[in-house]
Amino acid sequence: MGLFTELKDSISRATDRLFSEQEPKRIGIYGPPNAGKTTLANRIARDWTGDAIGAESHVPHETRRARRKENVEIERDGKTVTIDIVDTPGVTTKVDYEEFTDEMDEEDAIRRSREATEGVAEAMHWLREDVDGVIYVLDSAEDPITQVNTMLIGIIESRDLPVLIFANKIDLEESSVKRIEDAFPQHKTVPLSAKEGDNMDEVYDSIAEYFG
Amino acid sequence: MPKATNPDDPDAPDGVQIDLISGERMDGMATMEKIRMILDGVHDGNIVILEEGLTPDEESRLIEVTMAEISPDEFNGIEIETYPKSDTRDSSLLGRIMGGEEAEAKLTVIGPANQIETLHKDETLISALVSRN
Numbered sequence: 001m002g003l004f005t006e007l008k009d010s011i012s013r014a015t016d017r018l019f020s021e022q023e024p025k026r027i028g029i030y031g032p033p034n035a036g037k038t039t040l041a042n043r044i045a046r047d048w049t050g051d052a053i054g055a056e057s058h059v060p061h062e063t064r065r066a067r068r069k070e071n072v073e074i075e076r077d078g079k080t081v082t083i084d085i086v087d088t089p090g091v092t093t094k095v096d097y098e099e100f101t102d103e104m105d106e107e108d109a110i111r112r113s114r115e116a117t118e119g120v121a122e123a124m125h126w127l128r129e130d131v132d133g134v135i136y137v138l139d140s141a142e143d144p145i146t147q148v149n150t151m152l153i154g155i156i157e158s159r160d161l162p163v164l165i166f167a168n169k170i171d172l173e174e175s176s177v178k179r180i181e182d183a184f185p186q187h188k189t190v191p192l193s194a195k196e197g198d199n200m201d202e203v204y205d206s207i208a209e210y211f212g
Numbered sequence: 213m214p215k216a217t218n219p220d221d222p223d224a225p226d227g228v229q230i231d232l233i234s235g236e237r238m239d240g241m242a243t244m245e246k247i248r249m250i251l252d253g254v255h256d257g258n259i260v261i262l263e264e265g266l267t268p269d270e271e272s273r274l275i276e277v278t279m280a281e282i283s284p285d286e287f288n289g290i291e292i293e294t295y296p297k298s299d300t301r302d303s304s305l306l307g308r309i310m311g312g313e314e315a316e317a318k319l320t321v322i323g324p325a326n327q328i329e330t331l332h333k334d335e336t337l338i339s340a341l342v343s344r345n
Contacts, residue, residue, distance in 0.1 A: 094289030094325035158268035
């Protein structure tokens with residue numbers, strides 16, 4: 001992208017944000033497959049609206065369509081922050097239907113892999129066009145230095161989007177929040193367990209601070 | 213570009229073709245031309261090495277186009293590796309205006325997902341295992 005196009009886009013995005021203060025910001029929940037994105041989205045949605053967003057599963061690519069929960073009102077320190085949560089499919093550079101054949105028959109596995117590829121493309125499109133901020137969810141029991149994480153954080157930074165990194169699954173014995181902090185020191189990392197509801201106060205404080 | 217090795221062809225040479233693509237060759241190309249060149253090579257079973265890598269926007273579009281081309285039993289996608297970005301990188305707009313984007317160009321290795329496996333990666337070393345199939 002040329003320098004002047006980039007400068008123009010940057011100014012345009014800043015202006016859009018300035019004049020859309022009344023509109024809830026669309027916060028995309030991104031990350032690799034099985035990081036716990038939908039578990040987190042459901043936790044936030046249940047805590048503040050009473051409804052869930054989508055089905056959770058240990059099988060990768062359970063979420064194969066981006067889903068938006070509108071007008072989630074989060075109250076912090078007497079103030080209300082209203083956001084739209086966009087739960088996105090896990091991003092990857094490869095999908096092999098044989099990954100799923102232990103859990104389902106071949107026809108369903110092929111269908112799931114096709115839908116998963118569409119979902120990844122959809123998630124990338126949302127990131128380029130339609131989100132105002134990003135919650136990047138990582139499984140803190142896994143090595144965070146993967147190409148997908150490096151690329152996605154780079155893409156988010158290149159679009160000047162505010163980003164919070166959530167180190168999920170701190171309830172697991174192998175969890176290491178420090179490994180994530182060391183991998184992405186330029187961003188704030190918040191530890192949590194979306195499944196157990198651990199450290200959710202800091203999660204909501206950070207969301208209000210970054211996206212309010 | 214030379215004719216690629218087809219891993220399914222019994223008469224094909226027993227090896228893996230590696231295409232090292234210079235930054236100079238990529239300079240004049242549009243985003244989709246770069247993506248097409250990379251994916252055409254990967255579809256043929258080649259390992260593509262880019263001297264200067266892709267921009268974040270190009271990486272985003274590469275993922276999208278790769279997803280559209282995945283087909284059961286034929287193409288499972290790509291493995292892509294580049295060095296993690298350094299901690300001191302200036303990602304601000306001003307930083308990029310001052311030349312940060314130039315400094316970000318990093319060697320990138322791309323191959324078929326079923327033929328390349330990353331063994332180790334840190335800020336200065338990528339170690340990968342490449343198989344013919």
